[in-house]
Amino acid sequence: MQVKAVLFDLFDTLLLIEKGEEFYEPSLKKLHETLARNGINVAFEDFKRIYFEVRDELYYKASENLEEPHFNIRISQTLKRLGYNLNSSNKVVAEATKAFANKFACYVRLDEDAPEILQKLHRKYKLGMVSNFAIPECIWDLLEKFDLKKFFDIVVISGEINRRKPSPEIFQKALRKLGVDSHEAVFVGDTPGLDIKGAKAIAMNAILIQRKTSTTDVPNSFIWRPPENNMEHKPDRIIKRLKELPEIMEDC
Numbered sequence: 001m002q003v004k005a006v007l008f009d010l011f012d013t014l015l016l017i018e019k020g021e022e023f024y025e026p027s028l029k030k031l032h033e034t035l036a037r038n039g040i041n042v043a044f045e046d047f048k049r050i051y052f053e054v055r056d057e058l059y060y061k062a063s064e065n066l067e068e069p070h071f072n073i074r075i076s077q078t079l080k081r082l083g084y085n086l087n088s089s090n091k092v093v094a095e096a097t098k099a100f101a102n103k104f105a106c107y108v109r110l111d112e113d114a115p116e117i118l119q120k121l122h123r124k125y126k127l128g129m130v131s132n133f134a135i136p137e138c139i140w141d142l143l144e145k146f147d148l149k150k151f152f153d154i155v156v157i158s159g160e161i162n163r164r165k166p167s168p169e170i171f172q173k174a175l176r177k178l179g180v181d182s183h184e185a186v187f188v189g190d191t192p193g194l195d196i197k198g199a200k201a202i203a204m205n206a207i208l209i210q211r212k213t214s215t216t217d218v219p220n221s222f223i224w225r226p227p228e229n230n231m232e233h234k235p236d237r238i239i240k241r242l243k244e245l246p247e248i249m250e251d252c
Ligand SMILES: [Mg+2]
Pocket: 009, 010, 011, 012, 013, 189, 190, 191
């Protein structure tokens, strides 16, 4: 088989989120501070309680319909329940989302092998990125910050198209933009129930990056992931580091 394109997941594949969920409380505090500055007068603990209630309801819906409502909708719905009628396009809501995203970004670091490997693969294959994320503008900022944009021919973010992995549409959109068929592409990701399941369902080759041997890690709940049963969604190959990719690609 002639591989023409390699598609990557972003978080915990190319960019690593440090210290698990530690970013959540400080990021939410920054968001809350922004709202307070704009006249929203709610105690942080009350805001936090309602926020998680709304978030979990949205996650549940997303797991069923595979849609990805923008993070602004989450904030707008939280505020509505607290008696503030601000729609998702309100600039106060957008500013609050930005505050959250900026703090979150402080916890994100680049995988040390990523630039070299992307550079190598970019010479030989078309490269794409497909990410599930409700704040697309945060991803564009991170790609800029880590100077990764130059490696990718296309970037598809769930929050921009309202479809999330493992829906076939998000993968097909990426393939269409790259101009390759599914059997000519390889997907590399860290989450079997999203990356491997979705890629295999449309006949792409799938490589799982599994940096830790344990599969019982608590899923990162900011980036919603299905409960994992690793054996259920079998990748074609498993790697432990991105460095293994160029050689493995030869056998795909
Ligand atoms: Mg991931």
